[in-house]
Amino acid sequence: MSLAGVVDRYSERDSPVHRADARAKVPAAFAYILAISATREADWAALGLLAVPVLAVVFASRLGPWFVLRRTFLALPFVLAAVPLVFTRPGETVFTLPLLGWTASDEGIRAVATILGKSWLSVVVAVLLVSATPMVEILRALRWLRLPRILVATIFFTYRYFFVIGEEAQRMLRARDSRSARLPGQRGGGTVLWRARIAGHMAGSLFVRSLERSERVYAAMQARGYRGDHIFLADPPLPAAHLVGASAFVACAVLVQIGVRW
Amino acid sequence: MTQVDAPALDVQDLRFAYPDGTQALHGISLRVEPGEKIALIGPNGSGKSTFLLNLNGIFRSTGGSVRVFGETLDDRTLGSIRAKVGLLFSNPDDQLFSPTVLEDVSYGPLHMGLPRDEVLARARDALAAVGMQEFEARAPHHLSLGQKKRVAIATVLSMGTPLIALDEPTANLDPRSRRELIELLDRLRLTVIVATHDLALVADSLPRTVVLDGGRVIADRPSVDVLNDADLLFAHGLEPLSLHGHPHA
Numbered sequence: 222m223s224l225a226g227v228v229d230r231y232s233e234r235d236s237p238v239h240r241a242d243a244r245a246k247v248p249a250a251f252a253y254i255l256a257i258s259a260t261r262e263a264d265w266a267a268l269g270l271l272a273v274p275v276l277a278v279v280f281a282s283r284l285g286p287w288f289v290l291r292r293t294f295l296a297l298p299f300v301l302a303a304v305p306l307v308f309t310r311p312g313e314t315v316f317t318l319p320l321l322g323w324t325a326s327d328e329g330i331r332a333v334a335t336i337l338g339k340s341w342l343s344v345v346v347a348v349l350l351v352s353a354t355p356m357v358e359i360l361r362a363l364r365w366l367r368l369p370r371i372l373v374a375t376i377f378f379t380y381r382y383f384f385v386i387g388e389e390a391q392r393m394l395r396a397r398d399s400r401s402a403r404l405p406g407q408r409g410g411g412t413v414l415w416r417a418r419i420a421g422h423m424a425g426s427l428f429v430r431s432l433e434r435s436e437r438v439y440a441a442m443q444a445r446g447y448r449g450d451h452i453f454l455a456d457p458p459l460p461a462a463h464l465v466g467a468s469a470f471v472a473c474a475v476l477v478q479i480g481v482r483w
Numbered sequence: 484m485t486q487v488d489a490p491a492l493d494v495q496d497l498r499f500a501y502p503d504g505t506q507a508l509h510g511i512s513l514r515v516e517p518g519e520k521i522a523l524i525g526p527n528g529s530g531k532s533t534f535l536l537n538l539n540g541i542f543r544s545t546g547g548s549v550r551v552f553g554e555t556l557d558d559r560t561l562g563s564i565r566a567k568v569g570l571l572f573s574n575p576d577d578q579l580f581s582p583t584v585l586e587d588v589s590y591g592p593l594h595m596g597l598p599r600d601e602v603l604a605r606a607r608d609a610l611a612a613v614g615m616q617e618f619e620a621r622a623p624h625h626l627s628l629g630q631k632k633r634v635a636i637a638t639v640l641s642m643g644t645p646l647i648a649l650d651e652p653t654a655n656l657d658p659r660s661r662r663e664l665i666e667l668l669d670r671l672r673l674t675v676i677v678a679t680h681d682l683a684l685v686a687d688s689l690p691r692t693v694v695l696d697g698g699r700v701i702a703d704r705p706s707v708d709v710l711n712d713a714d715l716l717f718a719h720g721l722e723p724l725s726l727h728g729h730p731h732a
Binding site: 396404407410415430 | 536539541562563564565566567568569570572574576577578579580581582586590591593594595596597623624638639642644
């Protein structure tokens with residue numbers, strides 16, 4: 222897979238979700254995630270109801286449920302950090318791990334299931350946002366929302382130079398592989414330790430070169446008048462219909478959270 | 484597996500597409516005899532570098548075949564093909580990753596599993612061949628571009644490959660570094676393939692020229708012919724040397 226395919230999550234489609242203005246989508250996505258996080262422990266009804274508008278947007282986006290589902294797996298490793306809670310929460314013992322002797326409590330399982338459900342639903346919302354909005358539009362929206370310029374600039378440059386540095390790493394790996402030859406009848410390849418040292422050298426030299434590049438890039442930016450802010454072209458007017466749609470989406474979540482507490 | 488009378492390189496109908504679906508090579512066939520020195524010219528994006536990266540299996544073709552000294556490139560022969568084809572990357576920074584010049588030049592022979600004495604002997608010979616023996620303890624990122632290029636060539640020479648492919652070896656070099664590099668190329672008793680925009684280098688050192696454009700071979704003729712065919716050159720993003728006032732054209 223090409224590097225751009227791994228990092229750039231935008232997926233070009235034509236759908237109402239894609240067409241919606243990022244200045245409506247970004248705050249709506251954040252607000253929705255905030256609403257999801259307000260779900261009480263083991264409130265399965267709330268989680269289920271919160272999933273309905275999200276599912277509707279998944280279908281409206283024409284990204285395909287499979288595509289969205291696959292992308293949510295990316296966040297899985299982070300979510301797994303919650304799993305130890307199964308064993309640390311006090312409560313009634315449900316089962317005991319053989320060998321280790323750790324006991325899982327019903328309270329713990331409930332807590333972890335809630336965390337998994339909430340995180341996964343939040344990740345779906347985030348995946349929807351980044352798959353249906355080009356990165357630069359998200360950044361523009363963040364700046365428009367008055368997010369501190371240093372944060373926006375950091376995100377922007379991370380995004381911009383990730384590709385440059387990634388491709389640099391890829392070229393170095395190619396150059397190394399080109400010189401990784403074997404002679405017939407010779408046990409080559411070196412020891413694990415030696416190969417690890419080579420990999421370390423490569424990482425080090427990539428770091429030094431990135432640092433040097435950043436100095437050159439910064440000098441070139443200053444030469445063009447950069448003073449710390451990324452200046453976007455003037456924003457086009459924000460259509461009211463987009464705001465209404467985004468607000469309706471968030472309103473669903475707020476109503477669910479109020480409704481289940483009634 | 485090396486056959487004595489086999490061509491150094493025998494490429495048949497080589498096709499290559501990038502993972503995003505872009506077709507970069509549309510069926511390239513090329514035969515190079517041992518000891519030949521050939522130029523690969525063509526505009527940016529014509530497929531020159533892609534072609535070179537196919538020769539040692541860094542890129543895997545989507546059709547056709549590559550044979551190096553009689554050995555067909557496939558998963559099984561990857562290692563031994565790389566012991567036959569040395570590749571010089573256009574940016575020496577991509578090639579040099581070790582803390583010192585000597586370690587970098589030793590990488591190839593060390594990976595082949597050669598004994599330490601021979602590795603050192605090969606590395607020092609290679610550095611001497613490019614005139615960089617004084618620099619063996621230096622860090623590659625402290626060298627000038629011309630010096631880096633020479634060290635990068637040494638990293639390939641130390642492997643003792645019978646064929647070397649160089650991508651833009653003279654790009655960005657000052658005239659003296661460029662002259663030294665050309666003299667070095669002339670001294671090499673190897674099969675050499677050079678992808679370049681430097682037509683003066685072609686005129687001086689490379690008797691045969693292959694013109695590549697849009698991933699296809701447009702012409703494969705003696706360099707003198709190609710360099711004097713102004714129409715052909717203009718049609719493929721190049722310019723005859725006479726426009727630069729070069730005496731050879």
